[in-house]
Amino acid sequence: MQTSDTSEKGLETVIEKHLIENNGYRQSYSADYDRDLCINKKLLFEFIKETQPLAYDTILKRGEEKFVKRLTDQIRQKGIIEILRNGIKDLDLRVQLYYKKPTSHLNQTAQKQYKANIFSVTRQLYYSLANSNSLDMVISINGLPVSTLELKNQWTGQNVKNAIRQYQNDRDPKEALFTFGRCMVHFAVDADLVYMTTHLSGTKTFFLPFNKGNDDGAGNPLNPNGLKTDYLWKDILTKESFSNIIENYAQIVEEKDEDTGKIKRKLIFPRYHQLRAVKTILDHAKENGVGQKYLIQHSAGSGKSNSITWLAHQLVSLHNTEYTEAVFDSVIVVTDRRVLDKQIRDNIKQFAQVNSVVEAIDKGSRQLKQALEDGKKIIVTTVQKFPFIIDEIGTLQAKKFAILIDEAHSSQSGETASKMNWVLSEKETPYGEEQEPPTSEDVINELIESRKMLKNGSYFAFTATPKNKTLETFGTQTAEGKFKAFDTYTMKQAIEEEFILDVLKNYTTYQSYYKLDKAVEDNPEFETRQANKKLRAYVESHPFSIMEKSKVMLDHFHTDIRKQINGQAKAMVVCKSINNAIKYFLAFKEYLKEINSPYKAIVAFSGTKELDGEDVDEAKLNGFPSNDIPNEFKKKEYRFLIVANKFQTGFDQPLLHTMYVDKKLADVQAVQTLSRLNRAYKPYKEDTFVMDFFNSTEDIKKAFEPFYTTTILSEETDANKLNDLQDALDNAQVYSQDDVVNFTDLYFKEAGRQELDPIIDKCVAEFKNELGEDAQIDFYVKAKSFFRTYAFLSKLLSFNNAYWERLYWFLKFLIPKIKPEEIEDLAKGILEAIDLDSYRLTRTTQEDIKLKGEEELDPTPPVMKGKKGELGFNELDAIINDFNTKFGIDNWTDDDKVKNFLFEQLPADFARDEDTVNAVKNSDKQNAKITSDKKVEDLMQDVIFQYTDLYKKFTDDPDFKRQYLDFVFDKIWNQQNNQNSSNVNK
16 A cells, blocks of 8 residues: 655655746756765856856866866855855856846846756755765755755654754764855754754754744744645745845854954844745835835844845835836935944945945935935934934935834834924925915925825834834734734744743842931921832932842852853843942942952943042943943953943843843833843853842733734724814913914914014913913823824824814923923932931742733823822821831841840850951951851851741841841951950050
8 A cells, every 4th residue: 555655755855846846946966966066067067058158168178177176265265155146256257156036027138047047956965075974955056055954754753953953963064065154054844843054063053943933932833735844945945035035135244252353254044034024025015115114023132133234225126016117216224223334234235236325324414415316225324313314404306215213112203203204205395495485374284294104205113112102103004903013023932932032031029128217306297209209219229228239139140140151141230320320330349349259340321420529421430432332341351231221222242141120110111121131142041030129020021911922002092082182272261273373373484482472471371370270280281192192193194184283383382381390399308317227138039920912002092181199298207107117127027036136146146256256356358257157157057946937037048148147247347346446546
């Protein structure tokens, strides 16, 4: 009976058959392969003879072996990608080894040349002169190998992991075929999964997943028409697809090692989600033209920079379906990352022999105008510079733009985006100027139009964590009225594929406990909420608590973390303020010196702060310029980066293993900050660690849930709320509709301040004289809400409501003049009236936070009501008692016997042991501490049965143990020093 072939060879047959019968491949044989030169000379010379007959005749006259040797040397030096793209020079000959796929079907010569390329597949290729090992499959182009495949079959007891191990253990990287750059990619394949690598290096070989994803996670979906992995040979290894990868994606890049100064070369091959995203975007833009918007939600660490550069350079050459005109005249990349400009330029240089295609805009609008006039196809600018460029723009003629936004967030909304739209719109004249004086209605209509999404521009927004406004601005609306990304590579998939690490594993929280004492005799009153806020900030920023937390961090790092990542692990300390960052930096320096640590810390913040009467900045504290921080932090001795609102987004350092958080984190900020840890560093980085002194695990879980899988906006913003807000504002009678119309008529005609101010001032007087305190606050809140909501919605929706446009500009000038006064400090002086009596840290949780990814984001609702907060006053005694009750030392210290033993009896027993005291007295501080700690541990051992709970806490809680050992030692050491001082004085 004949049965199905379910063996590994059966899988080979399936793939080979499809490549030959459907993809137009040729079957080639191992016998025709030169193991030494890594070339199938038969196919190579067949291609050259067919496409370049004159060159072929010359090669024959000079000798084939000489040419093949030259070709082999060139591949070894430059890599197969460059040789295929550019061919080689051999004396006076230039020989093409591959013809590129023509951009247009109208060029018949280019079509014929491309079709002459010979794509071939070889099964069981014997590649070595040293042994009889064979590869399951090799893909070649014109006789030159470009990809190898190892296939495994679950039905015979092996899977893709076995294929990976085969590459790692049985494929010698010194073999000619496996040397760097010789092949583009090596695939490990079974019926369910595909993995890839571009560089074999023995057991250190790092394989990346090359899978579609399944249910927002890892793997591949069920395929009713075949194997789960057949997309590899049906989609990726088609002639058209593989040609596209060779011509537009694969590349060799160089990176400098900051410690050694050596240049490392790396071959980049696109992952499946990158190919899918760029291809589907290009196809959609080609079909639908300009005026579209695309949101690409790709997880942090998923290669967004490469995806942006690949998309940018292909958008430049994108033509419509008839190939009659370019879809875009210029591509503008808006980013916060300086490195992206260099990446794009380097990529373009590799893909095409075109000079000066990319220009970074750093000087303003004139440079932008000049770049466009000079035919610069890709223009890179920063989010910060773009608004200033727009303000200065001269005359830009009608052009079609692709606008790529890196890490798109709400900074791209509101008036900045409105000005961006004006600059790139179809206007023949500059912003604010016209050939003829316009009527105010003309200006209103143009301003309404300028704030819409551009008709002559398409937006391509990349982010790992889309906010609700980002989803509504750039996302795709579903039939149910929800918004989601055009293409998604989720955090869940990236984690499950082990491409990034799960930063929510080993999440450890600490609780601070304090006791405050009153430092004055009287009992003044303070506003309760303001007082509590000041007290919390005081105790958390107190030099003692900063030092205690620093000791916990540094002891933890030296004990548990420094050996991670092959001894290269680094940590980040996230602080809530610049003052705290500086305090941590100084505390770290002091304690690192005290424990003789070889490591150093770097502090990062913006601007200057006063320290001991002197202005300091990060450069002064660190001893090197601010711009050098990323490179300095790469050095081995720098293990700690202490930050205040800096390096919490976009900072990519794979050696970051641990984060110490002393700041409130919520929503997108929490995800972006903690994601600094998630970069893989194979094979050494296996996990991450977060120690959080401020947030609960529930807070962090809530922040991460919406971004774990595909982020969805539940519904669009209700534009009718603008009607409700307008009615409420009009009915307050602070202004009349005539005021709004008169003001905007004058403003649009560029009237002077002497005409504008009286109208606003009259309304301000009405606001102050006619509205009570609560009504004033309510009006102010509604005015701000209308202003912000209209600015956002008018980008997306067509409003034929001239009054809303007028009201928007009127409120823009009214709001600053009715802003509530700064809240009076009703807790002034409380910090001078209290002392910090005691402070202690306790570990509260250590857990793996599990996510489901089922939460949807809601649109930001317009604020419909404002109200003044209620004030409450209390006496200092009561405020301190309430604070100590809420944050005071935890329960185990409530027992008076335990307190007496810890703080009186044990130190007294220690002091009576003359031998130990003398040992402490006659040693340097470091050795004295070792002696002291040993004695305290012995005394604790003596009360194991009397104070069992205390003994257990001492042995099980390392932070409590360290703090108590420090307490006893400091007490004994200070007593001895005081006695010595007294003796000297006598």
